[in-house]
Amino acid sequence: MAIDANGDVKIQGISLRSLPKVSLHDHLDGALRPATIVELADAAGIELPQSDARSLGRWFAKQSDSGSLVEYLKTFDLTIAVMQTPEALTRVAREFVQDLAKDGVIYGEVRWAPEQHLAGGLSLEQVVEAVQQGIEEGEDAADAAGHSIRVGQLLSAMRQHDRAREIAELAVDFRGRGVVGFDTAGPEDGFPSSNYREAFDYLADNFFPVTVHAGEAAGLDSIRSALLDGRALRLGHGVRIAEDLEVITREGDEVQVQFGEVARWVRDREIPLELSPSSNLQTGAVAAWGSELADHPFDLLYQLGFAVTVNVDNRTMSATSLTRELALLVEAFEYDLDDLETFQFNAAAATFLPVEEREELVEMIAEGFDA
Template sequence: MATDDVRIQGKKLKTLPKVSLHDHLDGGMRAQTVLELADDLDLELPADDAEGLEDWFSDHVESGSLEDYLEKFSLTVGVLQTREGLVRAAKEFVEDLADDGVVYAEVRWAPEQHLTRGLSLDDVVDAVQEGIEEGEDAADARGKDIRVGQLLTAMRQTARSREIAELAVAWRGRGVVGFDLAGPEDGFPASNHRAAFDYLAEQFFPTTVHAGEGAGLASIRSALIDGRAVRLGHGVRIANDLDVVSREGEEVLVTFGDMARWVRDREITLELSPTSNLQSGAVTAWGDSMDAHPFDLLYQLGFSVTVNVDNRLMSRTTLTRELGLLAQAFDYDLDDLEAFQLNAAAGAFLPVEEREELIEIIAEGFQR
């Protein structure tokens, strides 16, 4: 599906204001940039041109396994080990979001993965922040208004989460807006990082936790209880806690489990990434096509669903494309697409006054 000319009710989706909450820096690089940075560092890649590299990623992420999906990030992480590389990647990341109509975004990345060439944790955060600000300025010069905050990610399979939590709090007010836990879910529950989450709670610092993507309800439970997550990274398997009793046309009778009811009633944001969820096998229980994704079921039941890209390079996608795919699969109109952006704005790690401003920007943009 082409992304530039997707229209719903006559309106071009690319121009509508969007919010991106789940977007990985190392998964959203330009293929040409990966090639050039790899050449600078004398790193070998599986392709020698941008199209070939995009094809390689696209061919290798259709694994149906989160662990296999994550392995492909060693290439992009490998080229992001210098200040110059991090600044460039962050700048281009923001510019590409602005071109996609995004007005607010949170970029997540793991500082602990970018230290192999002598940079410190503070160095890498500072470099990404410099790139973000350069990208915002470049977008502004082209008449595109965008704001981007950092989510610092700790890797669940390592033991540096408390250190990354302290780093995130130290950079509060200087570009970092929240904390994330990512990596392989199976065998690495959020409870392993309780010390970090206790510290973040004491500091009143917001957290999102990858859960319900590579593992099931136990992973989500640990994210909510041990991680005090106010958003769930993907969280799609919360649908496992729903029992569909009957379907009659568009009417669905569902029995809620306690966890699903808690997530819905507390309006805990689900950071759903439709294409990525299919590629990683997160929705295998429901099917292998977009119209089988439980996104619509969760939306119709009142969950705070949001639409995200996860990894633009690996999934060869944009936020415009994801919205278009969902609209095609579930016959959504502009009111539905606006609802997803309003959910994302409400879930953003911003002060309430700034969230209200963002909501106004979205409402005005869709009304135009």
């Protein structure tokens, strides 16, 4: 199997890019087109490590491939720097949606942290409105090009700052105006969800859905806190839930596993895992199992019945797309179309949409894969 220059591949004669997909874990400030960064940086007088788009794209990929989440996150200093005006935020959001549509995505949730875009004097409300304008423009442009797509915002509170309650209130205020959920992001290790219990209590009181970055840079304690303190309905990455699994025997495709209490809870309650294969390798989240995609516990989790979903995390940093991530998994684990359809069904069921709209997504996915 060969992945082409656009990250596409054919499986059973079908282009992966053409298949309907759902994207749950995709950062706005991690999905800028390198050419857009060059233009915005030039207009704002920001110095770049590379002056042309192609070289800048390679720079991001190289800097992000460090094996450390802390080092990986430093690349965002540059993308965030060019996203400090309404015009820039609207443009980035519009292109974000258009790029998803070109990749076959029919529904996406974009996460980003409003508090990181105030350096130009904007308010929290203004930055959310600017991003929403871009999303709607992107949806309209995609529709005009013959591709129907919807995108909802997930507002992230940065763990290292003290604004979680404020961002939680912002998210609830914009419910029905583009925002569909809340997230916590940034450095995970040393910043458990229990630190933000007040914000999570407020969100629970308002029946507002939550996903939490957990099980990436920190292990089971972080996941436990996300579930108990954060009342997380999904786990952002969550890959280190595999630390709570003890493989007893492995014979060919048959694996006997002893579950820990956290892993069993997550599996039995079908709490979705927002897995991001390439990113998980880059940040060292799967270092305990190896350094190749074939070492990723994705397949073990899938075979054991966890609600696995496939995501990009940061398209710019990982030089990837959702199609490419699926292609890499096909290459590593010999998945077929039925497997890829299952991943999309899992993602559709995990969206922060009303149940009727989730069912519509499932129908669209089934129809697309059948066709």
